[in-house]
Amino acid sequence: MKHAVLTIDDIGSKNTPAIVDYLCEKKIPAIMFAWGQRVEEYYENALYAVKNGIIVGNHSYSHPFFSKLTMEEAIAEIEKNEAILDKLYQDAGVERVYRPFRFPYGDKGGDNKDALQEYFRTHGYHKVKDTQIPYAFWKDMGLDKDIDTFWTYDFEEYLIRPDSGVTFEDILKRTREVDPVLGKSLLSDEDGSHLIIIHAHDETEELVPGYFRKLIDLLIDNGFVFDPPEFI
Numbered sequence: 001m002k003h004a005v006l007t008i009d010d011i012g013s014k015n016t017p018a019i020v021d022y023l024c025e026k027k028i029p030a031i032m033f034a035w036g037q038r039v040e041e042y043y044e045n046a047l048y049a050v051k052n053g054i055i056v057g058n059h060s061y062s063h064p065f066f067s068k069l070t071m072e073e074a075i076a077e078i079e080k081n082e083a084i085l086d087k088l089y090q091d092a093g094v095e096r097v098y099r100p101f102r103f104p105y106g107d108k109g110g111d112n113k114d115a116l117q118e119y120f121r122t123h124g125y126h127k128v129k130d131t132q133i134p135y136a137f138w139k140d141m142g143l144d145k146d147i148d149t150f151w152t153y154d155f156e157e158y159l160i161r162p163d164s165g166v167t168f169e170d171i172l173k174r175t176r177e178v179d180p181v182l183g184k185s186l187l188s189d190e191d192g193s194h195l196i197i198i199h200a201h202d203e204t205e206e207l208v209p210g211y212f213r214k215l216i217d218l219l220i221d222n223g224f225v226f227d228p229p230e231f232i
């Protein structure tokens with residue numbers, strides 16, 4: 001059986017409600033990581049996610065590279081968004097039980113990495129359960145110890161842009177090619193257990209309408225089961 005926990009980054013966006021509707025229709029549980037400035041811009045859409053039972057996690061306020069920030073700036077980025085998400089949950093009338101965090105670009109903060117992990121550990125953040133993830137790189141990189149939510153496979157569909165030369169076909173092709181980190185292809189990974197990223201980007205929606213549906217359907221058609229996120 002192929003397992004995956006689905007994460008969707010960079011809400012709010014115009015396409016957030018369409019993604020939420022699709023997840024609800026297919027009964028696919030997910031974590032959506034919200035970027036504070038975008039929640040402010042598309043507040044109703046982010047609210048829609050919370051109201052529909054999606055776990056919304058913290059993805060910083062302005063989506064910076066954390067290795068370029070001082071510790072003080074890093075904490076301000078986290079806490080500013082944390083307050084926005086607290087209000088979002090409050091306005092949705094939903095109790096905020098879990099507080100996962102994902103670093104923008106997976107940039108764990110350079111020199112401040114250890115201090116930031118300690119911050120998460122002592123400030124009520126939740127680690128997404130990862131003991132089922134079988135890949136050697138997960139432990140080799142120390143990801144099993146980190147509190148923030150990294151990933152095992154990123155579709156990188158955000159690379160599809162008018163001038164990038166990357167097409168949706170390229171994204172699909174890569175799911176069948178041997179992934180250098182996994183040592184096998186995503187779709188052939190029979191005993192796989194993944195933390196998958198898709199991004200809620202309106203720019204992608206414009207170029208490939210319904211791209212998120214197509215990517216999720218690809219996983220379903222290839223035998224993936226989406227597990228509810230658990231926390232440890």
Ligand SMILES: [Zn+2]
Pocket residue numbers: 009010059063104105
């Ligand atoms: Zn992001």
